[in-house]
Amino acid sequence: RKEVEQDPGPFNVPEGATVAFNCTYSNSASQSFFWYRQDCRKEPKLLMSVYSSGNEDGRFTAQLNRASQYISLLIRDSKLSDSATYLCVVSSASGGSYIPTFGRGTSLIVHP
């Protein structure tokens, strides 16, 4: 089983739609969780951290379910500019350091 798994998609949705992505992780001792966004031929950029109680940033909502070992990202009222690849990141402690593991990403295409 891969450490961090995501549905590669693509998710093809119309503007204004609500779309949700899930990401599962295998290390139950993982401590920090993030969603990153990567545009074509660009570097990944931090979208939002994921907190245990869930958190929201505008149209974006992230949730963590430790019992089932997954995190989710919900995008409401999709915009054309939301088209990108969304990467799930799980960080685990190892010998006093933290190692981030990236999922392969989920591709989102928002069309008019």
Next chain:
Amino acid sequence: DAGVIQSPRHEVTEMGQEVTLRCKPISGHDYLFWYRQTMMRGLELLIYFNNNVPIDDSGMPEDRFSAKMPNASFSTLKIQPSEPRDSAVYFCASSLYDHGYTFGSGTRLTVV
């Protein structure tokens, strides 16, 4: 802050040549990561440093790859000799503790 700075942005080299990629992390960050991204394998962690010390290089594909961090503001990733299968985008990222990772713009390497 100027962010994570990588050079060169693009590198085209012939098989067998030595390639050196450079990275300047964000000042004050204590972690530095080198990643490689390809369509086939996604983002792969090659090596990471904590306070300039290499912690885990298990992701380095072969002895042809080496990385150094002589001080807190500079790191290099060297490939010698380069091979066509090394063609990829190489990203450097830095972080403060486990508070999210900032990526450089990447170096697009093509080995012909």
